[in-house]
Amino acid sequence: MASCCLRAWSLWLLCSCAASPPNFVLLFADDLGFGDLGCYGHPSSLTPNLDRLAAAGLRLTDFYCTSPVCSPSRASLLTGRYQTRSGIYPGVLYPGSVGGLPLNETTIAEVLKPLGYATAAVGKWHLGLGANGTFLPTKQGFDHFLGIPYSHDMGPCQNLTCFPPDVKCFGVCDVGTVTVPLMYGEVIKQQPVNFPELESAYSDFAVDFITASAKNKQPFFLYYPSHHTHYPQYAGAGAAGRSLRGPFGDSLLEFDNTVGNLMTTLKKTGVINNTLVFFTADNGPELMRMSRGGNSGALKCGKGTTYEGGMREPAIAYWPGRIQPGVTHELASTLDILPTIASLAGATLPKVMLDGVDMTEILVKRGKSKREAMMFYPVDPSEKYGLFALRLGKYKAHFYTRGSSHSSTVPDQDCSVLTALKFHDPPLIFDVEADPSENYPLSLEERPDLQDVLKRIKAVKTQFEASMVFGESQISKGSDPNLRPCCNPECSPKPSCCHC
Numbered sequence: 426m427a428s429c430c431l432r433a434w435s436l437w438l439l440c441s442c443a444a445s446p447p448n449f450v451l452l453f454a455d456d457l458g459f460g461d462l463g464c465y466g467h468p469s470s471l472t473p474n475l476d477r478l479a480a481a482g483l484r485l486t487d488f489y490c491t492s493p494v495c496s497p498s499r500a501s502l503l504t505g506r507y508q509t510r511s512g513i514y515p516g517v518l519y520p521g522s523v524g525g526l527p528l529n530e531t532t533i534a535e536v537l538k539p540l541g542y543a544t545a546a547v548g549k550w551h552l553g554l555g556a557n558g559t560f561l562p563t564k565q566g567f568d569h570f571l572g573i574p575y576s577h578d579m580g581p582c583q584n585l586t587c588f589p590p591d592v593k594c595f596g597v598c599d600v601g602t603v604t605v606p607l608m609y610g611e612v613i614k615q616q617p618v619n620f621p622e623l624e625s626a627y628s629d630f631a632v633d634f635i636t637a638s639a640k641n642k643q644p645f646f647l648y649y650p651s652h653h654t655h656y657p658q659y660a661g662a663g664a665a666g667r668s669l670r671g672p673f674g675d676s677l678l679e680f681d682n683t684v685g686n687l688m689t690t691l692k693k694t695g696v697i698n699n700t701l702v703f704f705t706a707d708n709g710p711e712l713m714r715m716s717r718g719g720n721s722g723a724l725k726c727g728k729g730t731t732y733e734g735g736m737r738e739p740a741i742a743y744w745p746g747r748i749q750p751g752v753t754h755e756l757a758s759t760l761d762i763l764p765t766i767a768s769l770a771g772a773t774l775p776k777v778m779l780d781g782v783d784m785t786e787i788l789v790k791r792g793k794s795k796r797e798a799m800m801f802y803p804v805d806p807s808e809k810y811g812l813f814a815l816r817l818g819k820y821k822a823h824f825y826t827r828g829s830s831h832s833s834t835v836p837d838q839d840c841s842v843l844t845a846l847k848f849h850d851p852p853l854i855f856d857v858e859a860d861p862s863e864n865y866p867l868s869l870e871e872r873p874d875l876q877d878v879l880k881r882i883k884a885v886k887t888q889f890e891a892s893m894v895f896g897e898s899q900i901s902k903g904s905d906p907n908l909r910p911c912c913n914p915e916c917s918p919k920p921s922c923c924h925c
Contacts, residue, residue: 446540446644447744447769448700450635450691451533451762452684453502453648455495455549455655458710458734460722461677465739467720469669471678474685475741478704481750482743483788489758489799489816490708493728493735493829495576496551496900497802498707498759499650503532503552503565505763505781507800512896515805518553520579520602520909524899525553525560531775533763534566534646540772543645545569545634547627549652551576553899556908558611567648571609571630573618574910577652580605580617587659588672589621594657595672595717603920606910613912616925620659623652628683632690639694644770649687650707653680656714673717698745701769701788705740705759712832712840725863726840729829731801731813732863733821734840742788754858755787755794756816778892798885803827811890814852815882820875821863822852822882851879 463470464479491501496517497508503526508514511530518525526532534544546562547570553560554574562570582598582605604617607626631647638645652659658676668674684704691697709727710719712734721727721734728735740757742748760781767774768783786792801814803825813825828844838844853866854875869875909920916922 445699446542446771448638448644448696449537449646449766449770450687450700450702451646451648452702452704453499453548453650454680454704454706455650455652456708456711456719456728457654457677457706457739458719458721458727459724459737459739460720461654461710462739464741466722469674471668471670471674472681474681474688475704478684478688478702478743479741481745482702482741483748483750483791484752485740485742485757486752486754487756488705488738488740489736490706490738491736491758491760491800492802492804493708493730493831494804495549495707499552500526500530501780502707502759502762503534503648504530505760505775505779506530506777507760507780507802507893509802509806509893509895510778510780512899513552514802514898514900516900518551518575518900519904520554520575521904521906522553522900522902523555523905523908524902525555526565527896527899528559528564531777532566533766534562534648536566536763536767536772536775537644537646537770538566540770541644542770543568543634543638543641543643544648545631545645546572546648546650547631547634548572548650549576549655550574550650554908554910561608561611563611569610569630569634571627572607572650573605573652574608576655577605577618577620578656582657585617585620587620587657588665588675589662592665594620594659596657598657601920603909603911603923606912608910613910613925616910616912616923621661621665623659623661624679624683625661625663627651628686631683632686635687635690635696636694639696646766647687649683651680651683653677654719656711656717658717671716673719700744701747701766702743703741703762706738709735709738712835713830715834723861726829726835726837727832729804729831730827730840731803731823732826732839733857733861735829735832736801744788748788749791751791753787753791756796756799757784757787757794758796758799761796778894798889800889804829808895812886815886816857817878817882817885819856819858820878820882821855821857822879823849823855824852824886825849826853852882854879
């Protein structure tokens with residue numbers, strides 16, 4: 426009987442999609458912790474729009490990114506493949522980086538383009554710029570792009586205004602390089618970027634894209650990787666000083682306001698019932714910034730580490746009439762977004778080794794996950810060390826642990842940059858359902874049943890690592906100062922003359 430119902434549901438879904446292909450809005454926050462949203466337990470965060478999405482949609486409690494830093498996490502999200510395959514490691518890409526997401530990798534946008542989808546990216550790209558814009562979104566399947574090609578702290582910010590009327594940015598960011606540019610398509614529109622007005626520009630761009638696509642009756646994919654709440658935080662007049670959490674809370678509120686604008690637009694254009702809205706984040710909070718760095722909630726450590734706080738993220742799926750409100754504890758990942766979107770759209774999957782699985786069963790049927798395990802690579806993965814950790818079911822095994830500068834300042838010394846790489850044999854094993862804080866490693870002597878668990882974990886690890894072919898490291902290709910974007914490329918002296 427259950428199988429008949431499932432077949433009937435699948436048939437109905439396919440017929441519905443054939444008549445009117447679904448739209449997709451993918452929201453991706455930056456350096457946001459598991460405990461930062463009101464709907465995930467923060468007592469003073471002001472995130473009413475995301476909270477409403479969570480209340481009316483499906484909230485995922487066991488959702489993971491693939492890296493505790495930005496570029497590799499974004500590569501995995503858009504390709505459905507671990508960053509080690511595409512070569513987005515070690516660390517992140519910079520303004521003058523020679524490499525970027527290889528053009529032979531297939532993004533979600535490229536999966537949808539053959540089906541006639543309109544595609545747009547707005548916000549933080551951080552997957553490479555390259556010579557003549559080689560790696561920009563417009564070369565990776567996106568029709569439109571408005572945003573910054575890398576992280577917004579990758580330029581001097583000490584003299585820039587982050588909050589109105591003239592509150593300067595907290596910190597200095599990266600000195601000695603060009604100021605951060607805002608690009609429209611492949612052209613620099615503004616340099617340096619005007620932070621207090623940036624989110625308004627993004628919101629207007631995204632609203633216009635949805636409105637135009639709906640008017641043209643064209644299915645669309647909107648990818649909105651926000652800069653919020655990455656350091657340095659910023660916000661415009663609509664959010665500055667309006668939260669209870671200071672600059673961090675204001676930037677989070679501004680992001681939430683844009684989410685509200687997008688939801689209003691989906692309703693006004695009449696496409697909300699045919700649109701999957703999915704929200705998550707790229708990695709955990711940068712705890713070294715203290716109150717300006719976000720919150721991991723009950724999870725251990727944060728950005729830069731392979732503990733839960735570094736890679737377990739809030740996630741919300743919303744689709745009226747298709748996704749029933751509730752909570753799921755099924756295992757899922759950013760890797761699973763590409764195959765899920767492909768399945769719902771009726772698109773052909775890339776003919777490469779994918780690490781993602783289709784989440785449709787979780788989202789629309791509240792069923793079981795097809796994901797058996799989650800792998801944890803450090804910021805600097807290598808074939809020599811392999812996986813740092815692996816989660817199988819409710820158990821997580823740490824083969825290596827290490828702190829990070831991104832997570833220093835918290836009392837837990839395991840998070841500190843001073844805590845060096847340590848090999849564990851046997852691995853540290855935690856029940857992350859009972860102990861999500863990873864405080865209490867389980868004893869193999871007291872729990873002989875864990876020997877079977879460890880045996881299965883090691884078997885999954887061996888099988889996975891045998892399938893892993895490391896792509897050529899794009900970050901190790903180095904940097905060329907001539908590749909740093911300048912709106913006035915013939916000017917002198919650089920970088921100070923790059924101003925428009």
